[in-house]
Amino acid sequence: MLVIRPIEQRDFAILKQIAIESGHGFTSLPVNDELLQNKIDHSMASFASRAGGKGECLYFFVAEDSETGEVLGTTALESAVGLSSPFYTYLLGKQVHSSRKLGIHNVVETLTLTNDYTGVSELCTLFLREPARQGLNGRLLSKCRFLFLAEFPELFDQRVLAEMRGVSDDAGNSPFWSWLQEHFFSMDFPTVDYLTGIGQKGFIADLMPKYPIYVSLLSKEARAVIGKTHDKTRPALHLLEEEGFCWRGYVDIFDAGPTVECEVRHIRTVRSSRRLTVRIGHPVQARTHLISNTRFEGFRALLGDMAVNEQQGQAVLTAKVARLLKVEDGDTVRVAELKHHD
Known part of the structure; x- marks a missing residue:
């Protein structure tokens, strides 16, 4: 992993x-x-x-x-x-060269340094x-x-x-x-x-x-x-x-x-991510999630299977996933589920 x-x-x-x-x-x-x-x-x-x-x-x-x-x-x-x-x-833009008198209307692409x-x-x-x-x-x-x-x-x-x-x-x-x-x-x-x-x-x-x-x-x-x-x-x-x-x-x-x-x-992923409280156990009906701890200097993230207890606001993690993320029961993680089209 x-x-x-x-x-x-x-x-x-x-x-x-x-x-x-x-x-x-x-x-x-x-x-x-x-x-x-x-x-x-x-x-x-x-x-x-x-x-x-x-x-x-x-x-x-x-x-x-x-x-x-x-x-x-x-x-x-x-x-x-x-x-x-x-x-x-470079910004790819357009300039118009036009003369109504001559019946000419040219749109040309330009690259401008920005x-x-x-x-x-x-x-x-x-x-x-x-x-x-x-x-x-x-x-x-x-x-x-x-x-x-x-x-x-x-x-x-x-x-x-x-x-x-x-x-x-x-x-x-x-x-x-x-x-x-x-x-x-x-x-x-x-x-x-x-x-x-x-x-x-x-x-x-x-x-x-x-x-x-x-x-x-x-x-x-x-x-x-x-x-x-x-x-x-x-x-x-x-x-x-x-x-x-x-x-x-x-x-x-x-x-x-x-x-x-x-x-x-x-x-x-920013919009769909949320914070949950860690509970270490055996996830039932686990799904693949992007999971990180919420530490700054000790930031860790991985893809792992976990279950969500919506009533308790908990992320149910295996002991291995918790160990790799350096989190314990009661700690906070940020998670985003990987959908099938991911």
């Missing part, structure tokens, strides 16, 4: 391995020892001193196999983006290792963050975004970036991707075109991938769409992958 917990210093080696496995385009996990260590430090500091409100905090979790202790995935929440360094996106998501919270760093890509593990990794959001809403913005990896090939070549590189830059996509991952974003402001780009001027290959998601990222996008996330025309400035968003109060 996979258990979600905050990342710890002992996870450094496996985090680096996951960064290697994640490949090109996964900007939030660069293969750089210093930056990976910084992420661990940032998350541990965020958990160690709970902010009074929304700050620039990182809540980084790992998925650990309860039997072997092996870390098989990562998932994270950033409380606010773009505060200490700019958070850029910082519109400044201060918005972000879902990030979702990665499940190959051996664990089965069953409901992907759902746990994605949805556990919504229980944390529901339990600690004061730490986050009212809106949450998620950047989806855009289209690139196995060698890391992005059709969208290839066009930008030819006209504005002289760096290949893996290099730009790496520099962004390690926080060196100054070149973006220096070299990116400041005026809207007419989409019709892009290569056919670049136009075809605007707002499209990498094959390996489609399952993650589907899970977010089930939760109520949608695309409003914002795309990544390097690979043109879509950025999806949702208000926290509209996220399905």
Whole structure:
């Protein structure tokens, strides 16, 4: 069984391995020892001193196999983006070129560089290792963050975004970036991707075109991938769409992958989750639930079978599930039932 917990210093080696496995385009996990260590430090500091409100905090979790202790995935929440360094996106919009006298009316698409998501919270760093890509593990990794959001809403913005990896090939070549590189830059996509991952974003402001780009001027290959998601990222996008996330025309400035968003109060798992009191026993007519304890620094979450005693407001958990969540009789858990279409 996979258990979600905050990342710890002992996870450094496996985090680096996951960064290697994640490949090109996964900007939030660069293969750089210093930056990976910084992420661990940032998350541990965020958990160690709970902010009074929304700050620039990182809540980084790992998925650990309860039997072997092996870390098989990562998932994270950033409380606010773009505060200490700019958070850029392109907005896909329209301009109208019209002349009534000539009888001409053309609507053309444009890409405009924006910082519109400044201060918005972000879902990030979702990665499940190959051996664990089965069953409901992907759902746990994605949805556990919504229980944390529901339990600690004061730490986050009212809106949450998620950047989806855009289209690139196995060698890391992005059709969208290839066009930008030819006209504005002289760096290949893996290099730009790496520099962004390690926080060196100054070149973006220096070299990116400041005026809207007419989409019709892009290569056919670049136009075809605007707002499209990498094959390996489609399952993650589907899970977010089930939760109520949608695309409003914002795309990544390097690979043109879509950025999806949702208000926290509209996220399905946030809305359907509730707090119940723990009773350890033998669940009758148990159903699969997403379950977390309600601790901050000691947060734990998993997918397990449990029963609900509606009259008593109780979650009836097995001793094993209670042990993995580090809860006892009378403690509080937050739960959300997985429906059949989950």
